Amino acid sequence: MLDFLILNQYYYYFFSLSILIVLYVLSIKKTNKNYNKKLEKEVNKQLLLLRQKDELLIAQSKLAAVGETLAHIAHQWKQPLNQINSVVLNIEEDFDENKLNKKLLEEHLNEIEKLTFYMSDTITSFNTYLHPNDKKEIFSIKEAFNNALELVNKLLESKQIKCKLSIKEDSLIKGVKNEFIQALLVILNNAKDVLEERQIKTKKIAVRIYTKNFKACIEIQDNAGGIKDKDFDKIFDPYFTTKPHSQGTGHGLCMAKMIIEKSMHGKLNVKNEKKGAKFCITLAKEMR
Ligand SMILES: Nc1ncnc2c1ncn2[C@@H]1O[C@H](COP(=O)(O)OP(=O)(O)OP(=O)(O)O)[C@@H](O)[C@H]1O
Numbered sequence: 001m002l003d004f005l006i007l008n009q010y011y012y013y014f015f016s017l018s019i020l021i022v023l024y025v026l027s028i029k030k031t032n033k034n035y036n037k038k039l040e041k042e043v044n045k046q047l048l049l050l051r052q053k054d055e056l057l058i059a060q061s062k063l064a065a066v067g068e069t070l071a072h073i074a075h076q077w078k079q080p081l082n083q084i085n086s087v088v089l090n091i092e093e094d095f096d097e098n099k100l101n102k103k104l105l106e107e108h109l110n111e112i113e114k115l116t117f118y119m120s121d122t123i124t125s126f127n128t129y130l131h132p133n134d135k136k137e138i139f140s141i142k143e144a145f146n147n148a149l150e151l152v153n154k155l156l157e158s159k160q161i162k163c164k165l166s167i168k169e170d171s172l173i174k175g176v177k178n179e180f181i182q183a184l185l186v187i188l189n190n191a192k193d194v195l196e197e198r199q200i201k202t203k204k205i206a207v208r209i210y211t212k213n214f215k216a217c218i219e220i221q222d223n224a225g226g227i228k229d230k231d232f233d234k235i236f237d238p239y240f241t242t243k244p245h246s247q248g249t250g251h252g253l254c255m256a257k258m259i260i261e262k263s264m265h266g267k268l269n270v271k272n273e274k275k276g277a278k279f280c281i282t283l284a285k286e287m288r
């Protein structure tokens, strides 16, 4: 009888303990379920926040790219606009002096046309800038340099600057031609500015086109005395300028370096030679 009672009690304890365990497991499951739901909600909330932050970052970088491109175009337009202005003044002057015959007028108009074509090309390259692989072509360095010279020649002549071109060996290169011309214009314009600013008597720009170690090279050197030591390491920095605010943005060389090195995978370097600064562009040669 005693045995039976002990056994019964034992069963009773065992049964209660089992129920307690089941209840405990069920309660854990429930809290786990609640916790999982909470966690899921929190993860979704954080994901949404991250997605919104991503969208904001993308919008900001797009805005920065547009700003950069606008600065790029503004820089490219500044010089042809100045030149168009000076051609218009020349037309006025020729008219006042009774020199304006049909031939002279045609010459002036042709020059304006050349400049406006270049400006419109700049807008096309705005698109190319956003889609860098479009519009790349193979062209000769000599041809591109002559195109650049056509755009600044009148300006250089008016400042009594002689530009001497020597070609040892021309090469074909690959890129967006208009951008390459723009890089050359940046260097030529800087040479013109420094020659004027330092009032050099016999103002010269020497250009050499050659090949070295199977690479295409173009060198542009002026005789204005070179880049000041304190500025030498900074000239390719964005917005670095030694010119008054109205004359320089400091955008030129930074943009030229981007065109030559990022877009065309070449090199743009500078050295101070005895006579003045020498800018060297090195690019891979292409076959047609
Ligand atoms: N040939 C040179 N000789 C001496 N200094 C130069 C020469 N080319 C450039 N520099 C220096 O490098 C600086 C930066 O040139 P960069 O073309 O980037 O800007 P900028 O000419 O000042 O302005 P902009 O953006 O209008 O061209 C110039 O302000 C000038 O001090």
Ligand SMILES: [Mg+2]
Residues within 6 Å of the ligand: 186, 189, 190, 252, 253
């Ligand atoms: Mg410049």
